[in-house]
Amino acid sequence: MDADENLPRRKDDLVAQLAKQDLDPLSVEELNERIALLEAEIARSRNKISFALNHRASADALFRK
Template sequence: MEEPDRPRPKGDAASHLAAEDLGPYSQAELDERIALLEAEIARVTAHRGKAAAHRAAAEALFGKPSG
């Protein structure tokens, strides 16, 4: 469970992954990496949908923020 009062680490995990040399990986390791990344994409997409629904509900209740 995350602690919301702690600051997020600097940098973007995807940027770190994109900069990594893939040369040393075998095809099986690359397949595993692809599967893990696809699962992470699905997780982030689902969370984005929940966040959008939460925001829409708040806007419906309180009105859309101006600005």
């Protein structure tokens, strides 16, 4: 069970807001910048997941001894 599971979800979910945003006014350059920022955020999220999994595995190994 993740500790985060007990935390309430945000009502102002930023991902949902981002998905609803109108992209029509954005130029190709702005869209490319947006994609780069989103890809950086995906990488940051994946790194956090990796850290959490490694941390959990280390803790499990420590307490099994």
